[in-house]
Amino acid sequence: MIGLRIKQLREKHGLTQKDLADFLGVTPKAISFYELGQRELSNNMLLVLSNKFGVSTDYLLGKEQSQDTADLKEILMNTEVMFDGQEYPLTDTQRNIIGNVIKTVLDENKKS
DSSP states (O other), X not given: OHHHHHHHHHHHTTOOHHHHHHHHTSOHHHHHHHHHTSSOOOHHHHHHHHXXXXXXXXXXXXXXXXXXXXXXXXXXXXXXXXXXXXXXXXXXXXXXXXXXXXXXHXXXXXXX
């Protein structure tokens, strides 16, 4: 699953295997191995890819179905958010609003 997701995200962002390899400091062959599931990613590499593509590590690992599922802590710490393949800058006020909305929704879920 992770190999397919890496390939899909790489292609969605218009990157070649060489482009991604250069970014990660590995060989294009290593990217091919990752995409084919012939080599496992280190935890650090998983985090780097997650940040590069603006998706959660759970999405890369196949635990989430949506690329747009964002971790609350990640949103509240970052100055920009990736949605639908584009980066959007966030002000402190916007991050606070997003955090409050998510917390409200989660609190409502706990009540039901």
